[in-house]
Amino acid sequence: MNILDKIVIDKRKEVNLKKELIPIKAYEQLPYFGMKTRSLSKKLRASQTGIIAEFKRKSPSKSIINDTALVEDVAIGYENAGVCGMSILTDEIYFGGSMDDLMIARENCELPLLRKEFIIDEYQIIEAKAIGADAILLIAAILTKAEIKQFSELAKSLNLDVLLEVHNEDELHKSIMPSLDMLGVNNRNLKTFEVSLDISKQLSALIPNDFVKVSESGISSVDAIKELQPYGYKGFLIGENFMKTGNPGASATQFIKDLAGL
Ligand SMILES: O=P(O)(O)OC[C@@H](O)[C@@H](O)c1c[nH]c2ccccc12
Structure with a gap:
């Protein structure tokens, strides 16, 4: 069986366990549930740099990445x-994240927040809205396509932006529909962990221009971004x-300065 x-x-x-413990109605009472969201896709469209910076303690491909940084410091730094x-992993078992991380980030910054999660149930979308996510x-x-x-x-309907992630042509064809805002191409194969920016280059032409194109994973230099921009990302x-x-915030600061040519 593969990791995914x-x-x-x-x-x-x-x-399924959580559904029994916390009824959806409880989430709909939380203060963030009724709050206005910030659009990540609109910000990306208007930006010259377009960086979505992630908070991730560990991953199945790399084990520990950072187990000391505090999410509040990183949110402010980003x-x-x-x-x-800001993208925040809320999966605990494989990525060491939590919903608390997202809520702490929400309390400490005004950035659009992306809930990075393996969403397989509507329950998790209600939850995302209730903890202060914007996307x-x-x-x-x-x-499936129906899902x-x-x-x-x-x-x-909850005013959350949607980033749909694909890794190949079949996934892309299955997914294109008007209820998406951003189309993300994951350069990392989630089944094998292999990373190649060529995936973004190959799939870009197949993504209609009405979606904001996002290239995800394995980006470690300003040159990589300059290479991807001509493909419409x-x-x-x-x-x-x-x-x-x-210091993730400081490295993002330097990165964006270099990217903007400052
Ligand atoms: O750490 P990287 O290589 O810069 O990648 C970030 C992000 O793209 C990656 O964490 C990611 C992309 N899609 C995912 C889906 C689930 C979990 C994680 C991910």
Whole structure:
């Protein structure tokens, strides 16, 4: 069994358990549920740099990346660096994240926040809104076309932006629909962990221009972004490259300065 299948099995167990403990109605009472969201896709469209910076403690491909950085410091650091949005892993088992991380980031910055999660149930979308997320990730590799439609339409009804992630042509063809805001190409194969920026280059022409194109994973230099921009990418999701340093906010600041040619 590949790692992605394993993650999804564990996620289904986790969500089913939680559903019994916390009814959806409880989430709808939380203050963030009724709050206005900030659009990540609009920010990316208007930006010259387009960085979405991620908070990630560990990953199945790299084990520990950073187990000392505090999410509040990183949120403030990323905001001061001028990123367009912050991505926060809320999966605990494989990525060492939590919903608390997202809520702490929400309390400490005004950035659009992307809930980075393996979403397989509408429950997690309600949860995302209730903890203060502005956008959700949907991963085509683990969803049917009907689920992508159902989940993205629910997200839109809650004013959440939707980033749909693909890794190959079949996933892309299955996914294109008007309820998505951003189309993300993951340069990392979630089943084998192989990374190649060529995936973004190959798939870009197949993504209609009405979606904001985002290139995800394995981006570790300004040159990589300059290479991807001519393919129409407006968003760049960067995790490890910032998180592996002692001060993720400071490395994002330097990165954005270099990218903007300052
Ligand atoms: O740390 P990187 O290589 O810069 O990658 C960030 C982000 O793209 C990656 O964490 C990611 C992309 N899609 C995902 C889906 C689930 C978990 C994680 C991810």
